[in-house]
Amino acid sequence: MSAGVTYARGFEAAAVAAGLKPSGRPDVALLVGAPGTVGAGLFTTNDVAAAPVTLSRAHLAAGGGRGVLVNSGQANAATGARGDRDAAAAVAAVAAGLDLDPTELLQCSTGVIGEPLHMDRLLGALPPLVAGLVDDGGADFAEAIMTTDTVSKQATADAGRFRVGGAGKGVGMIAPSLATMLAFVTTDAPIERRDLQGMARAHLSPHLESISVDGCTSTNDSVLLFASGAAGGPRLRPETDAWRRLAAAIEQVGASLASQLIHDGEGATHVMLVDLTGAADDRAARALAATVADSPLVKTALFGGDPNPGRILQALGTAGEGLDPETIDVWVGPTQLVHGGTIPPAYFEADALRGAAVAAMASPEVSIRIAVGDGPGTSRVLGCDLSYEYVRINGEYTT
Amino acid sequence: MSAGVTYARGFEAAAVAAGLKPSGRPDVALLVGAPGTVGAGLFTTNDVAAAPVTLSRAHLAAGGGRGVLVNSGQANAATGARGDRDAAAAVAAVAAGLDLDPTELLQCSTGVIGEPLHMDRLLGALPPLVAGLVDDGGADFAEAIMTTDTVSKQATADAGRFRVGGAGKGVGMIAPSLATMLAFVTTDAPIERRDLQGMARAHLSPHLESISVDGCTSTNDSVLLFASGAAGGPRLRPETDAWRRLAAAIEQVGASLASQLIHDGEGATHVMLVDLTGAADDRAARALAATVADSPLVKTALFGGDPNPGRILQALGTAGEGLDPETIDVWVGPTQLVHGGTIPPAYFEADALRGAAVAAMASPEVSIRIAVGDGPGTSRVLGCDLSYEYVRINGEYTT
Numbered sequence: 001m002s003a004g005v006t007y008a009r010g011f012e013a014a015a016v017a018a019g020l021k022p023s024g025r026p027d028v029a030l031l032v033g034a035p036g037t038v039g040a041g042l043f044t045t046n047d048v049a050a051a052p053v054t055l056s057r058a059h060l061a062a063g064g065g066r067g068v069l070v071n072s073g074q075a076n077a078a079t080g081a082r083g084d085r086d087a088a089a090a091v092a093a094v095a096a097g098l099d100l101d102p103t104e105l106l107q108c109s110t111g112v113i114g115e116p117l118h119m120d121r122l123l124g125a126l127p128p129l130v131a132g133l134v135d136d137g138g139a140d141f142a143e144a145i146m147t148t149d150t151v152s153k154q155a156t157a158d159a160g161r162f163r164v165g166g167a168g169k170g171v172g173m174i175a176p177s178l179a180t181m182l183a184f185v186t187t188d189a190p191i192e193r194r195d196l197q198g199m200a201r202a203h204l205s206p207h208l209e210s211i212s213v214d215g216c217t218s219t220n221d222s223v224l225l226f227a228s229g230a231a232g233g234p235r236l237r238p239e240t241d242a243w244r245r246l247a248a249a250i251e252q253v254g255a256s257l258a259s260q261l262i263h264d265g266e267g268a269t270h271v272m273l274v275d276l277t278g279a280a281d282d283r284a285a286r287a288l289a290a291t292v293a294d295s296p297l298v299k300t301a302l303f304g305g306d307p308n309p310g311r312i313l314q315a316l317g318t319a320g321e322g323l324d325p326e327t328i329d330v331w332v333g334p335t336q337l338v339h340g341g342t343i344p345p346a347y348f349e350a351d352a353l354r355g356a357a358v359a360a361m362a363s364p365e366v367s368i369r370i371a372v373g374d375g376p377g378t379s380r381v382l383g384c385d386l387s388y389e390y391v392r393i394n395g396e397y398t399t
Numbered sequence: 400m401s402a403g404v405t406y407a408r409g410f411e412a413a414a415v416a417a418g419l420k421p422s423g424r425p426d427v428a429l430l431v432g433a434p435g436t437v438g439a440g441l442f443t444t445n446d447v448a449a450a451p452v453t454l455s456r457a458h459l460a461a462g463g464g465r466g467v468l469v470n471s472g473q474a475n476a477a478t479g480a481r482g483d484r485d486a487a488a489a490v491a492a493v494a495a496g497l498d499l500d501p502t503e504l505l506q507c508s509t510g511v512i513g514e515p516l517h518m519d520r521l522l523g524a525l526p527p528l529v530a531g532l533v534d535d536g537g538a539d540f541a542e543a544i545m546t547t548d549t550v551s552k553q554a555t556a557d558a559g560r561f562r563v564g565g566a567g568k569g570v571g572m573i574a575p576s577l578a579t580m581l582a583f584v585t586t587d588a589p590i591e592r593r594d595l596q597g598m599a600r601a602h603l604s605p606h607l608e609s610i611s612v613d614g615c616t617s618t619n620d621s622v623l624l625f626a627s628g629a630a631g632g633p634r635l636r637p638e639t640d641a642w643r644r645l646a647a648a649i650e651q652v653g654a655s656l657a658s659q660l661i662h663d664g665e666g667a668t669h670v671m672l673v674d675l676t677g678a679a680d681d682r683a684a685r686a687l688a689a690t691v692a693d694s695p696l697v698k699t700a701l702f703g704g705d706p707n708p709g710r711i712l713q714a715l716g717t718a719g720e721g722l723d724p725e726t727i728d729v730w731v732g733p734t735q736l737v738h739g740g741t742i743p744p745a746y747f748e749a750d751a752l753r754g755a756a757v758a759a760m761a762s763p764e765v766s767i768r769i770a771v772g773d774g775p776g777t778s779r780v781l782g783c784d785l786s787y788e789y790v791r792i793n794g795e796y797t798t
Contacts, residue, residue: 048716048724048740078712078724080741113709114742219713296695296785300793310512313477314618317447325447325477341447342479343513386695388790394699395785 004138004154007165008188010034010230013137015144018125020073020111020118026144028122030129031184032067032098033228038193039065039106040200042208044221050077051087052107053220059091059103065193066104068184068224069094070145071122072169073111077219086117093123097130108182108222110147110170142167145182148393150264155256159249160242162189162231168208168257183208183223183257189246190229195238200225203247207254210286211262211382212293225250262382267389270302270363271382276370279377284321286379288372291319293383302366303385307357309337309347312368323372331369333360403537403553406564408587409433409629412536414543417524419472419510419517425543427521429528430583431466431497432627437592438464438505439599441607443620449476450486451506452619458490458502464592467505467583467623468493469544471568473516475508476618485516492522496529507581507621509546509569541566544581547792549663554655558648559641561588561630567607567656582607582622582656588645589628594637599624602646606653609685610661610781611692624649661781666788669701669762670781675769678776683720685778687771690718692782701765702784706756708736708746711767722771730768732759 006013015029033039041060043053059065069091076083087107095102109117142152146169153168166185185204200223208223229235236243262271274293279285292298295315301308312330316323325341335356337347346353360366405412414428432438440459442452458464468490475482486506494501508516541551545568552567565584584603599622607622628634635642661670673692678684691697694714700707711729715722724740734755736746745752759765 046713046716047718047720047722048712048727075709078709078737078740078742080739082741082744112747113713115747116744219709219716296789297793300790303790304794306794310474310477310618313447314445314512317445317618319446321446323446328447338477340479341477342481343477345481345515348511348514386790386794388787390695391699391702391785391787391790394696395703395705 002136002138004142004165004167005031005184005186006135006138007156008163008186010188010228011186012133012135013141014129014132015140016125016129019121020071027072028125028129029070029141029144033226034230037066037226037228038196040196040225042205042223046219048219050075050220051083052076052109055087056106059106062103064103068106070108072145072147074115074117075111075113075220076109076117078114079116086119090122093126110220145169153257153260155253157249157252159245162246164249164253166253166257168261181221185253186226188228188231190235191227192235196227203250204254207258210380211258262384265384266393267387268384269387270366270385272302272366272368274368274381277378278371278373278375280375281377285377288316288319288321289379289381291315293381296386299386303387305361307332307361309343327373329371332357333367401535401537403541403564403566404430404583404585405534405537406555407562407585409627410585411532411534412540413528413531414539415524415528418520419470426471427524427528428469428540428543432625433629436465436625436627437595439595439624441599441604441622445618447618449474449619450482451475451508454486455505458505461502463502465503469507471546472510473514474510474512474619475516477513478515485518489521492525509619544568552656552659554652556648556651558644561645563648563652565652565656567660580620584652585625587627587630589634590626591634595626602649603653606657609779610657661783664783665792666786667783668786669765669784671701671765671767673767673780676777677770677772677774679774680776684776687715687718687720688778688780690714692780695785698785702786704760706731706760708742726772728770731756732766
């Protein structure tokens with residue numbers, strides 16, 4: 001059965017090995033929707049955005065979004081005017097093969113920053129790529145977008161008679177500078193183009209923006225949502241029951257991809273779920289939770305299996321949110337380790353309090369719950385530990 | 400010859416082993432100036448400030464600053480009302496021994512967050528500490544404030560007939576949660592109390608705030624500057640020639656301590672000097688340079704000896720300073736690796752360009768120069784690499 005991005009009807013995908021990656025593994029992928037397919041996109045906030053990000057933003061603004069060309073191997077970032085020309089030429093070649101206007105296609109790249117696209121190899125691989133499009137190409141698509149991912153990531157969900165599917169790759173910047181989180185989600189529900197961006201922002205973004213391996217936003221991060229309408233019927237209108245059911249399915253696919261991405265984070269041996277409540281608003285909650293999830297001291301403590309409530313407090317205090325320490329409670333697993341900003345002295349006496357928290361730290365998914373007051377702001381951020389393997393991947397591989 | 404904090408005339412110091420540290424090494428230190436000594440302080444910006452930080456701020460505000468009691472072993476942070484009572488009791492005991500008002504003394508602690516001060520041991524050690532004050536106690540003082548520092552840090556400088564001395568400890572949060580950067584600088588120049596804080600902020604803060612091991616601001620960071628006036632003569636007035644000479648000597652001591660601290664950073668094998676120019680103002684320059692110095696991807700690249708200009712660009716783009724990529728130039732050592740936001744394709748062809756940068760990365764102090772436009776803002780931030788040893792220190796030691 002077709003999976004991933006081709007689970008929803010009205011989509012075809014394909015992949016080839018063009019030789020952009022030294023490994024010789026598949027490295028170019030294509031996803032195209034049936035006529036009438038509309039697209040939406042969320043992109044990196046990095047000031048140094050890659051050429052394909054600039055191209056995709058422009059093509060979406062011009063009304064495009066029928067499909068996307070993806071390559072791994074080179075990120076086509078920090079490549080100057082040459083990078084823009086290369087991105088445009090690759091998309092133009094695919095568009096010609098599909099008899100589309102180039103602006104109908106988007107583009108994503110992931111790989112080495114600064115290295116120019118190997119255009120001769122890429123252009124030579126595009127005709128067989130276009131010729132290979134099939135309605136069960138989702139698995140090939142998911143594999144070709146991998147860099148140092150150890151497994152491919154796909155997810156599917158249903159919303160009544162509508163289907164939702166997705167694929168994602170990477171998390172963390174990967175040696176030697178292989179970067180980027182990419183996620184692609186498709187649905188066969190009929191949605192107006194102008195409504196799709198709202199759906200992506202409200203229901204896809206929160207999950208895929210809640211994960212952090214090392215706090216490093218890449219130059220190429222992109223999340224794309226496509227709707228083919230191939231399931232038929234009238235266009236869904238926002239905030240109807242059918243819309244909400246579809247939104248729930250899209251959230252389910254987004255949450256699954258986010259979880260798969262963080263579990264495959266560079267060198268990760270444990271994942272932490274940082275749930276923060278009581279902040280002034282959701283933005284403050286997210287900033288606080290992310291500061292904990294990104295703290296190298298919390299991350300090394302997670303690696304070492306040490307609950308270390310002092311490091312969690314230390315991290316919270318540096319978020320710049322003006323916390324009153326006396327409002328802070330922290331739980332590791334089921335055990336409360338901070339009461340109103342104070343760590344119980346019993347914690348340091350090797351008793352049951354510490355033992356229960358240490359046991360919770362042994363779980364593959366460690367829950368860290370934090371309350372900082374009685375405000376309405378909440379957030380969940382998924383993080384992972386900082387291990388020897390992270391240092392090895394990012395430090396030793398210097399080619 | 401007397402060194403460190405007792406190099407300047409009019410200061411006495413002492414240290415004892417109270418048993419606050421499991422190692423049994425000296426862990427309580429005292430520095431006291433002659434009558435008329437004035438003090439100034441700069442403290443952590445962490446919202447979760449430790450009890451001794453709160454006490455020192457209050458005592459400085461009340462006109463105090465004759466001396467400082469320092470302990471390692473427990474940070475006395477996240478200890479609630481008990482922590483405040485313990486800090487006040489320790490300072491009161493020392494003040495009684497010296498026949499001073501308690502508000503004349505400041506306090507610093509460094510060690511485990513959350514664990515209460517071992518008050519019985521600390522109080523028992525204070526009488527011999529007070530009795531042991533000598534005018535060549537600087538080296539003992541510098542040793543007793545160490546936690547997992549591998550060497551003690553002292554510095555001295557002269558400004559005409561005035562002397563300046565200093566001691567510092569730590570950098571990075573140190574397992575199991577041993578925290579804190581502390582620095583103490585003394586001078587025998589006569590300075591009005593109201594002018595001393597300005598001297599500290601203008602001439603001591605920039606150096607000691609320019610270092611980052613892991614971007615983790617501790618709950619206890621404190622920088623104190625004391626002036627005894629023991630060299631005699633009229634009070635120095637700001638912005639006179641004598642003031643500027645003294646400021647230069649204080650800067651020299653601050654820069655030396657900062658350099659010693661970063662070279663002894665947790666697991667550090669290489670130091671990077673990130674010099675940033677062309678930003679809108681110094682604040683923006685500092686934010687950009689710190690984002691590079693704190694990036695785990697730049698830090699692991701430094702560990703691996705990989706110049707990796709793509710990671711430097713990626714980090715700059717996440718600082719939130721709205722950079723125009725086309726304005727960015729980057730040099731590693733003497734070699735320019737980024738021109739107007741673009742990495743030369745030649746960099747990826749294993750030629751002399753890359754080789755020269757790789758050679759520069761082998762230096763114990765690696766220069767990374769970044770220009771981001773033609774604004775007046777400049778900053779230097781000192782960072783270090785992220786090594787296996789950092790993960791070991793912070794992850795494996797879980798006691």
